[in-house]
Amino acid sequence: MSYQTIAASIGGSYTRLSDVSGYINSPLVMPEDGTMIGAYLIDAPGNQVRITDDANVLYRASLHGVSASPSRSKQIQAVAESLGLALSEDGELHVTCAMADASFYLVRFLEAADRIAYLSLGFRPKGTSRFEHQVADALQEAFPHGVVRHATVTGASGHALRFPFMLEGYGEQPTVIQSVAAKDGKIDWGGVYQAVGKFIDLKNNPISHLRRVTVLEGMRDQSVEQAKAALADASSVIVFHDRQQFIEKFRRAA
Known part of the structure; x- marks a missing residue:
């Protein structure tokens, strides 16, 4: 071989x-x-x-x-x-x-x-999970019985893919959710590329029927539209500004 x-x-x-x-x-x-x-x-x-x-x-x-x-x-x-x-x-x-x-x-x-x-x-200096907590709180409030934290699913490559959230019991299919926090007030391209890689691997799994959603932290950065375009083929994309706006868009996307 x-x-x-x-x-x-x-x-x-x-x-x-x-x-x-x-x-x-x-x-x-x-x-x-x-x-x-x-x-x-x-x-x-x-x-x-x-x-x-x-x-x-x-x-x-x-x-x-x-x-x-x-x-x-x-x-x-x-x-x-x-x-x-x-x-x-x-x-x-x-x-x-x-x-x-x-x-x-x-x-x-x-x-x-x-x-x-x-x-x-988890060994890095703390202070990087604030946005993930915001997303978690919004999801838990809107879907109190369906949020799974730190979910693991299998991609087309056979790798175990980890996501901070999965929503079950709402809609026809479960939804895996990847949050991407801002980094110093700008797009964290490392986080964006990570989400793209995981979601494409999941999308290419023929036996997976999970919905895929990326949540970007709202920021005043012109690169947000570029990030949305990079993610478009891999998942639905929501820019988080506040809880109500996020949940309304999430319900439509998922």
């Missing part, structure tokens, strides 16, 4: 680095800044392949203010081990497997990288 075939099996793209190595970009993105989540694949003895992030997931988390601690390291280690992977002392996520099993382990690797990236969000 070639690395190009492995990349195609997860809906990713392949870049050849040498005769014995390459890099695969997946449809998933880092929640911190929208950088694509990927993996290096390197030939190993005995018709095996080494899959590694070269410590990139934790490196990017550190760029966004996450500092290491024994407790955090244990939590991250547990995620890696639960999916059959290893985490080195230097923060490298990796696994070595038979070439025939590479697609299977690559999916697990990407899921681990995605979960660790999201876990790292």
Whole structure:
């Protein structure tokens, strides 16, 4: 099995680095800044392949203010081990497997990288969840019995996709909801690209019939229309200005 075939099996793209190595970009993105989540694949003895992030997931988390601690390291280690992977002392996520099993382990690797990236969000300095709380309060008030927090669904790639909200029991289909807060009063393009990646992966799952809604925090930024255009093929888009306006638009969208 070639690395190009492995990349195609997860809906990713392949870049050849040498005769014995390459890099695969997946449809998933880092929640911190929208950088694509990927993996290096390197030939190993005995018709095996080494899959590694070269410590990139934790490196990017550190760029966004996450500092290491024994407790955090244990939590991250547990995620890696639960999916059959290893985490080195230097923060490298990796696994070595038979070439025939590479697609299977690559999916697990990407899921681990995605979960660790999201876990790292909770290790960042606080103060980033105000808008999510606003959206949660509005949804809970309007739909007191249908809001599910931190919902997980499966995309076309087979990855577990996490969303801050799901609404069940209202309308013909459940609705998954991704909030995107402003960043210093402007569009957080990392958050927008993250939402696009997750929603496209979900949209392409032929057995998924979930409605998809992105909620952008209202702001005085001309880039809002560009963000709405970027999201248009992946989900409905609502710009949140106040509770009443948001819920009225949400009912029409969902």
